[in-house]
Amino acid sequence: xxxxxxxxxxxxxxxxxxxxxxxxxxxxxxxxxxxxxxxxxxxxxxxxxxxxxxxxxxxxxxxxxxxxxxxxxxxxxxxxxxxxxxxxxxxxxxxxxxxxxxxxxxxxxxxxxxx
Amino acid sequence: xxxxxxxxxxxxxxxxxxxxxxxxxxxxxxxxxxxxxxxxxxxxxxxxxxxxxxxxxxxxxxxxxxxxxxxxxxxxxxxxxxxxxxxxxxxxxxxxxxxxxxxxxxx
Numbered sequence: 001x002x003x004x005x006x007x008x009x010x011x012x013x014x015x016x017x018x019x020x021x022x023x024x025x026x027x028x029x030x031x032x033x034x035x036x037x038x039x040x041x042x043x044x045x046x047x048x049x050x051x052x053x054x055x056x057x058x059x060x061x062x063x064x065x066x067x068x069x070x071x072x073x074x075x076x077x078x079x080x081x082x083x084x085x086x087x088x089x090x091x092x093x094x095x096x097x098x099x100x101x102x103x104x105x106x107x108x109x110x111x112x113x114x115x
Numbered sequence: 116x117x118x119x120x121x122x123x124x125x126x127x128x129x130x131x132x133x134x135x136x137x138x139x140x141x142x143x144x145x146x147x148x149x150x151x152x153x154x155x156x157x158x159x160x161x162x163x164x165x166x167x168x169x170x171x172x173x174x175x176x177x178x179x180x181x182x183x184x185x186x187x188x189x190x191x192x193x194x195x196x197x198x199x200x201x202x203x204x205x206x207x208x209x210x211x212x213x214x215x216x217x218x219x220x221x222x
Contacts, residue, residue: 035211044200044202044213044216045151045159045202045204045213045216046213047209047210047211047213050209050211058209058210060210061116094159100149100164100165100206100207101149101161101164101204101206102149102151102161102204103161103170105158105159106158107158108158
C-alpha cells in the first residue's frame with residue numbers, strides 16, 4: 001500500500017540548514033509527484049514545494065530562495081533542504097503524494113528551530 | 116499569488132445538523148479546489164478534489180460545490196467524528212495555496 005514517512009532532526013539551530021527525507025513505498029517516484037507541506041504549531045497548512053514525476057521542481061515563492069527539493073528514485077526517497085532557518089520555521093513537516101491533490105500524507109516530522 | 120480565504124474561522128454544530136463552510140479564491144481558479152480534513156495530532160486527509168469529486172472512501176454526507184472563485188463544503192447530518200479542521204487548497208496550477216482553515220466543533 002502507499003506509504004510516506006518523513007525523517008530528520010527534531011532540533012535545528014537558528015541559521016542552520018534543515019535536511020529532511022521522505023521515504024515512499026507502494027508507488028514509483030518516476031510516475032508520481034511528491035509535495036512538501038508544513039504546519040507551525042497551532043496554525044494552518046503551508047504548501048512548500050513539489051518535485052514532479054519528471055524530476056522538475058516547483059516552489060512556494062516565499063521560500064524559493066532557501067528551499068531545495070530533490071530525489072533519489074532508486075531509493076524511493078525525496079529530500080528537502082532549507083537553509084537559514086529561523087524560529088518561525090518551527091513546524092511539522094509533511095510529505096505527500098501529489099496527483100490532482102495530496103491523496104496520501106506522511107505522519108509528519110516535528111522540527112524545532114532553537115539554540 | 117492567489118489567496119484562498121475560508122469562512123467562518125470556527126463553528127459549533129450539533130450532531131445531525133447540516134453545516135456549510137466556504138472558500139473564496141482571489142482569482143478564478145475554475146474548479147481547481149481540494150478540501151481536506153485534519154483532526155488533532157493527525158495528518159490531513161483528502162475529502163474532495165476538483166471542487167466536487169468525493170475521494171475514495173469519503174462518506175457521502177460530504178459534498179463539495181462551486182466554481183470560479185466561490186466554493187462550499189457541506190456536511191449533511193454531521194457526526195461527532197466530523198469534529199476537525201477543514202482546509203481548502205488550490206490545485207492544478209501552482210502555487211498550491213491553502214486556505215487558513217475552518218474549525219468545526221460539535222456541541
